[in-house]
Amino acid sequence: MAETVFAPWDDPNETPLITFQNVTKRFGDFVAIDDLTLDIFEREFFALLGPSGCGKTTMMRMLAGFENPTEGAISLAGKDIAGVPPNKRAVNMMFQSYALFPHLTVWDNIAFGLKRDNLSKDAVATRVEEMLKLTRLQKFARRKPHQISGGQRQRVALARSLAKAPKLLLLDEPLGALDKKLRQDTQFELMDIQEKTGTTFVIVTHDQEEAMTVASRVAVMDEGRIIQVATPERIYEGPNSVYVADFIGDVNILSGTAKPFGREMYQVDWGGGTLATAASAKPFSDGQSCHLAIRPEKISITADRPEADNAVQGKVLDIAYLGNLSTYYVELPTGQTIKAQTANTRRISRRTFTWEDPVWVSWTATAGVLLDS
Numbered sequence: 035m036a037e038t039v040f041a042p043w044d045d046p047n048e049t050p051l052i053t054f055q056n057v058t059k060r061f062g063d064f065v066a067i068d069d070l071t072l073d074i075f076e077r078e079f080f081a082l083l084g085p086s087g088c089g090k091t092t093m094m095r096m097l098a099g100f101e102n103p104t105e106g107a108i109s110l111a112g113k114d115i116a117g118v119p120p121n122k123r124a125v126n127m128m129f130q131s132y133a134l135f136p137h138l139t140v141w142d143n144i145a146f147g148l149k150r151d152n153l154s155k156d157a158v159a160t161r162v163e164e165m166l167k168l169t170r171l172q173k174f175a176r177r178k179p180h181q182i183s184g185g186q187r188q189r190v191a192l193a194r195s196l197a198k199a200p201k202l203l204l205l206d207e208p209l210g211a212l213d214k215k216l217r218q219d220t221q222f223e224l225m226d227i228q229e230k231t232g233t234t235f236v237i238v239t240h241d242q243e244e245a246m247t248v249a250s251r252v253a254v255m256d257e258g259r260i261i262q263v264a265t266p267e268r269i270y271e272g273p274n275s276v277y278v279a280d281f282i283g284d285v286n287i288l289s290g291t292a293k294p295f296g297r298e299m300y301q302v303d304w305g306g307g308t309l310a311t312a313a314s315a316k317p318f319s320d321g322q323s324c325h326l327a328i329r330p331e332k333i334s335i336t337a338d339r340p341e342a343d344n345a346v347q348g349k350v351l352d353i354a355y356l357g358n359l360s361t362y363y364v365e366l367p368t369g370q371t372i373k374a375q376t377a378n379t380r381r382i383s384r385r386t387f388t389w390e391d392p393v394w395v396s397w398t399a400t401a402g403v404l405l406d407s
Contacts, residue, residue: 040250041265042075049112051076051201051234052097057106059092059258066092068258069106076201079228079235081245083281084255090238092258094204097236098127111201124201128208132191134179141166141175144193151198165193168227185216189223196231205237209244221247242282246270254278270329275407279327284361286333286372288326292318292404300404302326306368311343314404328402330375335362335393337386342396348372350391362387364395 042048050073059067067089074080082090095101096108099120107114115123134143144165148158166172169189174182179190188208195203208224209217225248228235239245245252246266253263254277262274273279276287290304295311300318302310304326312326339345351371352363355378362374374395376386387393 040077042078043073043251048075050074051078051111052236053107053109054093055107055109057096057103057108059089059096059101060104066258067096067103070258070260072253072260072263074234074236076234077232078250079225079237079248081249081252082236082238082255083240083242083245083252085240085281088255089258090240090255091206094127094206094236094238097202098125098204099123125204126195126198126200126202127204127206128191128195129206132179132187134187134190134194136179139176139178140171140182140190143179143190144197147194147198161197165197168196168230169193169223184212185220188212188220192224192227196227196233199231200233202234202236205235207239208237209239209241217244218247224248246282254281272403273327273405276325276327276405279403279405284330284373284375286328286330288328288370288402290324290326292322292324293320294318299399300324302404305370308346308366308368310402311399312402312404313399316404316406318404318406322406325405325407326402327405328397330361330373331359331377332401333372333374333395333397335364335374335376335387335395337391337393339394340396343399345394345396346372347392347394350387350389350393353387353389362393364393 052074054070054072057067057070084090102116141162144162145158148161166175171189179187209220251265252269253260262278269282279285288304290302293301295301298313298315300312300314302312310326318324346366348364348366350362351365354361358378360376360378364372372395
């Protein structure tokens with residue numbers, strides 16, 4: 035039997051767990067959130083992604099109950115949550131600093147919220163043991179926070195946040211304090227825990243790689259507005275604007291004017307009489323200004339002129355060697371630079387191309403996305 039794909043946002047019969055309806059948040063004259071409407075579904079791992087100051091943390095704080103919207107409504111499980119204090123919401127928030135009690139053991143840190151709910155000793159013990167097992171911390175139960183690593187402290191904070199079985203867990207830059215390797219390991223642990231518990235996670239991050247790894251959907255934000263909400267694949271392969279294309283991953287942006295050229299095909303004049311052929315289901319009128327966004331890994335680099343929809347000659351200006359990949363910066367006769375990426379599949383002692391080499395860069399008509407803004 036085929037596995038059903040988790041995509042409640044594509045099902046009109048699904049009711050969202052969280053709804054932002056025309057939410058605006060002002061601090062004095064400053065508009066932090068600008069007329070925002072958004073649905074988040076149960077069991078989603080939802081990422082709010084954007085640069086500092088784009089409004090992600092304000093959205094998070096409104097969900098947690100630390101701020102109320104100036105206009106509009108936020109509902110959780112069908113109930114308007116404006117004015118409901120943080121401790122009365124089925125929401126928990128995990129901070130970047132983890133905010134663990136240094137004088138309490140790992141076990142007592144996890145038990146803290148449960149004890150305050152006047153649960154029986156046995157019920158507390160059972161739940162804490164469940165959380166220790168879930169986060170693989172059984173061996174560290176009697177240690178204090180300063181006696182364990184940063185990654186383990188992160189898991190204690192997560193266990194404590196999940197102990198009271200919230201409907202919604204908010205994670206504010208939760209992996210910011212960890213080094214790159216540990217961050218990557220912890221991202222997969224987070225996904226695993228989220229799947230096992232079925233809790234809805236909303237994560238705030240400015241790290242696009244992190245958002246793309248963990249999230250079922252990503253909302254790319256800028257200046258208090260959501261520019262695009264989609265699955266990581268759709269955001270990467272089909273950005274809806276130059277801003278999103280540029281914010282997620284590496285990209286070449288060729289700006290020019292479009293000219294219809296057959297069915298759903300266009301020629302893009304991008305300077306110096308250079309024409310690129312691009313496919314686009316989105317219509318463009320003759321002479322309309324446009325941007326062609328092409329990922330470096332979709333651009334080939336060869337010594338000889340290839341048979342391709344688009345081929346331009348240039349010379350190698352710079353090379354970035356990243357172990358598994360090499361990125362070539364190729365300067366074109368127009369003065370523009372195009373990035374082409376190749377996978378380093380074999381262990382070789384010398385590169386195929388080096389600085390100042392004449393090369394051809396080429397790509398297919400469907401390799402890029404034609405954008406109007």
